[in-house]
Amino acid sequence: MSYEAILEKALTDSIDKREALILLRKSQDYSRLMDLFKVASRIRDNEVGRVYKIEGFISPITKCTTKPPCRFCRRSTGRDFEPLTTSELELGIKLLAETGLKRVEIGGGTVWSGAGEIVIKAVEICRRIAPHILIRINVGPSLSFNDLVKLKELGVYEVSSNFETMNPQVFKKVKPGDSLESRIKLAKAIDEVGLKLSTTIMVGIGSSYEDYIEHIFWLKENIRNLSRVSITILRPIKGTPMENHPMGSIIEALKLGAVARMVLRKIDLSFGGIANDIRLLPLRVMAGDNREVHLSVMVTKRRWDKPVLSPSEVVVKNINGLWYYNALPLLTRTLKELGMIPETEL
């Protein structure tokens, strides 16, 4: 089947593995890329609409115990941050809720001995202060099956299990202290409990096109409640073992996102890593995405080194030891310029 015929088919039907691979291989040209994006964004419009989901971020509630740390992670610079205290968590949730956000990611590192108690307590605090906010938990394989059952009872919306890659060799190389098996097991448990699964595929760490396609189809075939896929892009961080590794390609990530949209259809599609830059939002939207985190509001222990491009639309301040970043006015304006409907304005 030709490139054009596959795109024609994708408008109405999910494409198969072979077709997805052809699209990745043959889109090495800006004109073909524009055709790919046009179809991916049409599918987004038809399947999930133009409401753009906006997610606040609060972190960390747990301190990662992965040894050695993943080679691309900021932790491998030797710098780490203590988890939020209860009062900091309460303040952070209150600050997030005041912005009018409808969803939040509560994040932290992997605690290999388990972090169910900490996570459940954080969810209870969030439920008490902001009962209307949809919660996504992102703490890696720190949760048992029973923890997930409890989180479902507490009304948690979505839980993350991020693989980055399903190629075991690539995984081991960049995440030597981590376990792909544990992350797959967590993803299956999230699905079995009936929670929604959010997951990531990382571009720039050595996965091949074939790896990407196997990954996307594994998710399609194995996870009934798949709700969000984020294509993250490697940002080499100074002081990590991967600081001299080339940055992940934005073009490759956009292509992969567009193809994922053509296969997985109704999911929320996001981009992460270096794509968490307001200047790249138009490209993301064109490639079929409909959801963000890290572009709107964040409350964290660490100050984010994001450039403040529009001081009248971005607030960065320290509140009682917490870094508060709010770029909601800039994000919503940009979304409206793109013809998208910011979820916060519904």
Ligand code: SF4
């Ligand atoms: S598991 Fe997550 S937080 Fe821990 S080292 Fe790896 S990337 Fe960093």
